[in-house]
Amino acid sequence: MPEPAPAFAVGQRWLSETQPELGLGMVEAVEHRRVTVLFPATGERRTYAADNTPLWRAQLATGELLRDLDGQDLTVVDHLEHNGFITYLVRDTTGHEQLLPETRIDPRLRLSRPQQRLRAGRLDSDTWFRLRVQALDQTAQLATAPARGLLGARISPIPHQLHIAAEVADRHHPRVLLADEVGLGKTIEAGLILHRLLLAGRVRRVLILVPEPLLHQWLVELLRRFNLRFALFDRTRVSALKQGADAPNPFESEQHILCSLDLLTSDPSLADAALHAGWDLLICDEAHHLEWSPKASSPAYDLVAALAAITPAVLLLTATPEQLGRAGHFGRLRLLDPERFGDYQAFLDEEQGYAPVAELVSRLLDETPLTTEEQARLEALLDDADGMTDAETAESAPRRQPLDAQSDRQAIIEQLLDRHGTGRVLFRNTRAAISGFPERELHPARLESSVSESDDTTETEADPLDALWSAIENVDRLDNDPRLDWLITQLRTLAPAKVLLITATAETVLDLRRALLERAGIQAAVFHEGMPIVERDRAAAFFADPEEGTQILLCSEIGSEGRNFQFAHHLVLFDLPADPELLEQRIGRLDRIGQTETIRIHVPYRADTADETLFRWYHEGLDAFSAHQPAAPAIFWEQRETLQALLADPTPEAGEVEALITEAKALRLRLDAELAAGRDRLLELSSHRPVRGAALVEALAAEDHDPTTETFLTGLWDAFGVERELGPGGSLVVRPGAHMLQERFPELPDEGITATFSRKHALAHEDRRFLTREHPMTRAALELMTGSHMGTSAIILTQDPRFASSALLLEAVYVAECPAPPILNAQRFLPPTARRMLIDEEGKERSAEIDINALGGKCLRSRRPLARALIKAKSKVIEAMVALAEQEAARESRALREQAGRLMRDQLDQELARLQALARRNPAVRPAEIEALAAERDALAETLANSRLRLDALRLIAFA
Known part of the structure; x- marks a missing residue:
């Protein structure tokens, strides 16, 4: 006969059987067979079905300890239950007794139940006990891992990406622009930051805005690389959610949402819904499309500005931060901090001061001895960065030790990079500073054109860029275009090598597909803006297939942004874009970090046409074809009008073309020198800290070689009844067993999975789950163990010459516990480490002299009569041993609180002092960041003061 449903009443205190870390819950509402419980210790609210809850009534037994809302420690003497509510008779530390209603109990209370389960003979197998201890150890290791949030991503450990992710994610409400050059992995950096923030509990609600063509790519990458599931909001889904006048805000239906920015700007009501949904983190990709100038801004910019103004954390991504000039770049920084970047001219003036700092940093990096003048300038920069007045500097001079720029080089460089420039707001790594890129190899083809000069002439249109495009396009006459015959010949020569072709328009893509099929019988996959997103993804996958896929993928310009085709090594630029940053975007689809082959760039151009002029200007x-050129955008904007005029002229003077090219070359050499000496050099240095990045790479390598996660999961699968067998290439095939302990194992679908614990194999085989300590299955498995009663009480019978027959040892497993809101991330200072005590019958703690892990024997769970007889015969001894363990835990708890508090203050006080000093010199440090850190320190001090060691499991070792 099933047990009757529990009777809930508002105000009662209940505990979660599956999530004891939530603390003591209070019933807030009971309605329609549902009960809502508030857990004040963590600020979380949960709703359960009243007839099937994982809750159990919080009822303390005589002798148990508790704390009231005033922080007073009390002992239960007796209790009285009336109308469903409990009132306790308690005794304080002075012996005074009083009545305490259950509503006055500190919500951070967690009842220790292992001793009651042991006393009642509710035993688990020794296997489950050992798995529980392993789970506790795993949880503690994850909480304190320096690379937490970075361990579980399916990525190659690349130092600059890991450094940026850790640096940004560890800030309070980070607001930064990720502007690495094409191919350096901005999307991976954003995913790592997001993953680390989510695991630390610093963010919950996330909105990601991307161009519509990149929606599915982001969706797949988030799931494939980071195991993050996002709800895709497209027009179909939004329309369904908006049905009815009283329909709720569609953006409140999910925590993690991926959406097209175009969708929001095209629907004011939807944009308003997004603005009122409340977000912790906003991510906006391809941010160079957000247009801003001192006189005007685009609707997309205005919407992102409104969202950024009310969202604590913001990440903007762009590979081309200055595509719209310095004003557009300033506009994007303004989205992150409108107070810091409020005056455009002041911003330009400030940047002029970065050059001398960059020069000093460069000399320190090169280990060049500083002159007396440079030493003095360095002293002045560091003094000024400390925020001292001239009088304070003079007063402190006699006491100050002279700087040793050689021995303290790395520390001084770190200080200068910290205190000068935009490095806290903007991260931009360049190919010049990062190794691992392939060589580029240009293969130009000068073709005689069959198009007459009159055919190649177009009228000037309203937008000069449109005129430029028209001047170099002959879409309607493709059949007479010599580039087509050249392309057919090249494909036959290069076969079976994969070839990516990018051209400006979808019309050219469709004409090329038709012409290749009709003339040469060549099947081509196509990718353009007129296709549904799903069809584009299928085309990209068809091209990527090494056996059945097409040799060539024909892309319109949308293939230049966001997509990664680095498995191919041949790129055909059927036409050349007007903007050099767009050209770099095209080449960057293949030329990416991790590319293993030389990139062959094929450029067919028609002789004596605008094609040739543009090709020569680039080359x-x-x-621009041999390497990324950071000065190219500035040169383009300098020469834009002249270039446009020459491209539109059917018969330009040869001297004019030569003058344009000569001027471009001179500008490039001059700007390269200026960029190397000034702002960009400083930014490059602050964006990539090799020492920090290398340390994180080592941490990931150590994690990859640590077998404990595999040992824990495979042991848990076996105990749970999950089936596993070896799969191809050293993988594991894991599937639900016929006789599992429960109906489902966490994160294991009915059809099973193919998985690997090897990063190398996971990168080579994207269809395999990469099981790490941070994988959702592992984290769910840890919660399954630590959040339930499994393994909390066990008895084993063993023999050991050191102990007489009938002797007992009690292993008491305690866990450091600190109920706190997830956003505080208190576990980094007080991880839930398992403290294993070993108490003998004389009350001695013997874990230091006896190897606990070596203690094994016959589990008595299957011999319950013998176990119960043993417990009954030794009940008083067992109670005394538990009491002694509790006393020892109380003593250690005090030391643990002091140690955790000291560690917290040392770390946060130092960081707070650093930020306060930086703020006096570097306005990129926001006051809100300092205030948030100070508030966190104060909240942690109070929380850690209430931490303790909680009894989690007991194992009785009886000797025969």
């Missing part, structure tokens, strides 16, 4: 003037 001879900018040298």
Whole structure:
């Protein structure tokens, strides 16, 4: 006969059987067969079905300890239950007794139940006990891992990406622009930051805005690389959610949402809904499309500005931060901190001061001895960074030790990078500073054109860029275009090598597909803006298939942004874009960090046309095909009008073209020198800290070689009844067993999974789950163990010559506990480490002299009569041993609180002092960041003061 449903009443105190870390809950509402419980210790609210809850009534037994809302420690003497509510008779430390209603109990209370389960003979197997201890150890290791949040990503450990992710995610409400050059992994950096923030509990509600063509790519990458599931909000889904006049805000239906920015700007009501949904983190990709100038801004910019103004954390991504000039770049920084970046001219003036700092940093990096003048300038920069007045500097001079720029080089560099420039707001790594990129190899083809000069002439249109495009496009005459015959020949020559072709328009893509099929019988996959997103993804996957896929993928310009085709090594630029940053975007689809082959760039151009002029300007003037050229955007905006005029002229003077190219080359050399000496050099240095990045790479390598996660999961699968067998290439095939302990194992679908514990194999085989300590299955398995009663009480019978027959040892497992809101991340100072005590019958703690892990024997769970007889015969001894363990735990708890508090203050006080000093010199440090850190320190001090060691499990070892 099933047990009757529990009777809930508002105000009662209940505990979660599956999530004891929530603390003591209070019933807030009971309605429609549902009960809502508030857990004040963590600020979380949960709703359960009243007839099937994982809750149990919080009822303390005589002798148990508790704390009231005033922080007073009390002992239960007796209790009285009336109308469903409990009132306790308690005794304080002075012996005074009083009545305490259950509503006055400190909500951070967690009842220790292992002793009651042991006393009642509710035993678990020794296997479950050992698995529980392993789970506790795993949880503690994860809480304190320096690379937490970075361990579980399916990525190659690349130092600059890991450094940026850790640096940004560890800030309070980070607001930064990720602007690494094409191919350096901005999307991976954003995913790592997001993953680390989510695991630390610093963010919950996340909105990601991307261009519509990149929606599915982001969706797949978030799931494939980071195991993050996002709800895709497209027009179909939003329309369904908006049905009815009283429909709720669609953006409140999910915690993690991926959406097209175009969708919001095209629907004011939807944009308003997004603005009122409340977000912890906003991520906006391809932020160079957000147009701003001192005189005007685009609707997309205005919407992102409104969202950024009310969202604590913001990440903007762009590979081309200055595509719209310095004003557009300033506009994007303004989204992050409108107070810091409020005056455009002041911003330009400030940047002029970065050059001397960059020069000093460069000399320190090169280990060049400083002159007396440079030493004095360095002293002045560091003094000024400390925020001292001239009088304070003079007063402190006699006491100050002279700087040793050589021996203290790394520390001084760190200080200078910290205190000067935009490094706290903007991260931009360049190819010049990062190794691992392939060589580029240009293969130009000068083709005689069959198009007459009159055919190649177009009228100037309203937008000069449109005129430029028209001047170099002959879509309607593709059949007479010599580039087509050249392309057919190249494909046959290069077969079976994969070839990516990018052109400006979808019309050219469709004409090329038709022409290749009709003339040469070549099947081509196509990718353009007129296709549904799902069809584009299928085309990209068809191209990527090494056996059945097409040799060539024809892309319109949307293939230049966001997509990664680095498995191919041949790129055909059927036409050349007007903007050099767009050209770099195209090349960057193949030329990415991790690419293993030389990139062959094929450029067919028609002789004596605008094609040739543009090709020569790129090749001879900018040298844009051999390497990324950071000065190219500035040169383009300098020469834009002249270039446009020459491209629109059917018969430009040869001297004019030569002058344009000569000027471009001279500008490039001059700007390269300026960029190397000034602002960008400083930014490059602050964006990539090799020492920090290398330390994180080592941490990931150590994690990859640590077998404990595999040992824990495979042991848990076996105990749970999950089936596993070896799969291809050293993988594991894991599937639900026919006789599992419960109906489902966490994160294991009915059809099973193919998995690997190897990063190398996971990177080579994307269809395999990469099981790490941070994988959702592992984390759910840890919660399954630590959040339930499994393994909390066990008895084993063993023999050991050191102990007489009938002797007893009691292993008491305690866990450091600190109920706190997840956002405080208190576990980094007080991890839930398992403290294993070993108490003998004389009350001695013997874990230091006896190897606990070596204690094994026959589990008595299957011999319950013998176990119960043993417990009954030794009940008083067992109670005394438990009491002694509790006394020892109380003593250690005090030391643990002091140690955790000291560690917290040392770390946060130091960081707070650093930020306060930086704020006096570097306005990129926001006051809100300092205030948040100070508030966190104060909240942690109070929380850690209430921490303790909680009894989690007991194992009785009886000797025969």
